[in-house]
Amino acid sequence: MxxxxxxxxxxxxxxxxxxxxxxxxxxxxxxxxxxxxxxxxxxxxxxxxxxxxxxxxxxxxxxxxxxxxxxxxxxxxxxxxxxxxxxxxxxxxxxxxxxxxxxxxxxxxxxxxxxxxxxxxxxxxxxxxxxxxxxxxxxxxxxxxxxxxxxxxxxxxxxxxxxxxxxxxxxxxxxxxxxxxxxxQKLISKDATLVEKLGLDAFKLFGTYKMALFFIFSMFLGGALQLTNMYGDVYLSEFSKVPQYADSFVVKYSTIIMSISQISETLFILAIPFFLKRYGIKQVMLISMLAWVLRFGLFAYGNPTDGLWMIITSCIVYGMAFDFFNISGSLFIETTTDSRIRSSAQGLFMMMSNGFGAFFGGLLSGIVIDNYFTHNGARDWHNIWLSFAGYALVVAIAFAVLFKHKHNPSDVANLNH
The missing domain is CATH 1.20.1250.20 (MFS general substrate transporter like domains)
Structure with a gap:
């Protein structure tokens, strides 16, 4: 094989x-x-x-x-x-x-x-x-x-x-x-420092402005990653509380509707090489952040009948939002870190996005929803999704302004060496 x-x-x-x-x-x-x-x-x-x-x-x-x-x-x-x-x-x-x-x-x-x-x-x-x-x-x-x-x-x-x-x-x-x-990738020499012996070299990346910013934005965007996984199916299911939508396809088969998101992932993963080579890693990650704005915004205005197209489009956009950041972020680490600490750096990326980001995103979103968007036991999904969209938009604008990374085709070529 x-x-x-x-x-x-x-x-x-x-x-x-x-x-x-x-x-x-x-x-x-x-x-x-x-x-x-x-x-x-x-x-x-x-x-x-x-x-x-x-x-x-x-x-x-x-x-x-x-x-x-x-x-x-x-x-x-x-x-x-x-x-x-x-x-x-x-x-x-x-x-x-x-x-x-x-x-x-x-x-x-x-x-x-x-x-x-x-x-x-x-x-x-x-x-x-x-x-x-x-x-x-x-x-x-x-x-x-x-x-x-x-x-x-x-x-x-x-x-x-x-x-x-x-x-x-x-x-x-x-x-x-x-x-x-x-x-x-690296044998431990007798003259190695304690940091090197413990394998903590990758944490030095936080001392570099660009890498520190990248990890911080990984955490902020990681906060958005699990929001639709946590709340998406509940959101669609709760349309059953609205009489006109109670017997709709969306309510009965909410999980199937949500699975469009995973199917979309398969398509956008295949599109990554084209976008990376044409626009560069920073632009691809920025596209991901703007896709999160669309993901949440379309959910805010969608419904199971005349707004069904928004819900389905939101699920399709999810593939771009999820893949363009996770895969491109991983490739960014691969092109900008020393080969001796590459596995450690990939671990740091995972720790910041799926670790701190997902943990605090889930924790804080629950607090915000309970305190500001739940009234007499009913959740105000329209404004919940709009608040998430606003959060993603702020992160995207900050990333575009603060993160400096000029597209260099040779960076892409370096992935092969």
Whole structure:
């Protein structure tokens, strides 16, 4: 099997694991287990907390101490064991700790998979800009495939979805040991400083104006990443409270409508090479931020009948909003950091966007919605989405003004060396 196909399998399984349970865990929590909703919000906080703690640490380990593909495999096997144990849990507190353990293993593998793919592709003289996005798109296909599998087999609220995810995780863990070797980039010398011995070199990037700004904006935009995942399905479902929309297709099949967002991701990932080479990394990331404004703004004015086109367009725009920042941001790290700290830097990017950004975004959005946009138990979705759109617009304008990065085609070419 060729290198590209082997990395495609890795990408597919990487996100298949997540898609098998992430979107449907609420059905298991409220339906099968019939637990209360008070603790459920904490389940999603494990994603942010894990992204704060683990990617930077595992990136350092991969840069300094152990082959990246081996560390990747170990994490997936341990995460698979945790997922296997979840169906045995019979109380919400234990469930939280077990899912937290699974996420501590899973979340760092997202950035590690990028580092492994870049490393292997460059070592085999592939054009990373052209080759990586079509490989990465299969991750989104894997996520969608897992959602369809759990739904079509009537397992979206059963313990079996965790078994499906666990089997995929362990298979991927074993498979990763067959990938080409990705050894640590830098051996530790006797004269190394304490910072170098601990593998904290990548944190020096915060001392550079451009990189510090990039990480700060990663955190701000990361705050927007989970908002529609957290609230999108609830928003569509609550149209049932409006008599004229109660029996609409959107209300009955809200999850299918939301899945258009993931399908859109597959298309925009493939468009990234064209946009990067034509406009450069800064412009592509700015396009992403403006796409978030559209994502939220269209939701604000959409409805299940004459405004259905806005809801569907919003889901399509999501692909651009999500991919253009995540993939382009990862490529920015790849082109602007020393190869010796590249895995660590990818971990920092993950920590700031999916860690601090997602954690504080979820926490603060809940507070804002409860205090300012909830009246007598009813949520004012129109103004909720407008406030999110306003937030994204402020971030976009600040990024355009403050972040200085001139497009240099040679930066793109450097991805291949």
């Amino acid at each position: 060729g290198i590209k196909y082997r990395l495609t399998v890795m990408s597919f399984l990487q996100f298949f694991i997540w898609g098998a349970w992430l979107i449907t865990v609420a059905n298991y929590w409220f339906g099968t287990k019939q637990w209360s909703g008070a603790e459920f919000g904490a389940i999603f906080s494990t994603l942010g907390l894990s992204s704060i703690v683990m990617p930077a640490i595992t990136g350092i380990i991969a840069d300094k101490f152990i082959n990246a593909e081996k560390l990747y495999g170990i994490l997936h096997i341990l995460g698979g064991i945790a997922l296997f144990y979840i169906p045995q849990v019979d109380n919400p507190t234990t469930f939280y700790y077990v899912i937290f353990a699974a996420m501590l293993c899973y979340m760092p593998t997202i950035s590690l998979s990028n580092s492994i793919a870049y490393n292997i592709l460059k070592n085999n003289n592939f054009d990373v800009i052209k080759v990586f996005p079509p490989i990465r798109v299969w991750g989104t296909v894997g996520f969608i495939a897992a959602m369809w599998l759990t739904n079509l087999t009537d397992n979206k609220a059963s313990a079996n979805m965790f078994y499906i995810a666990a089997v995929a995780a362990i298979v991927l863990g074993i498979y990763s040991f067959t990938l080409p070797k990705c050894p640590p």
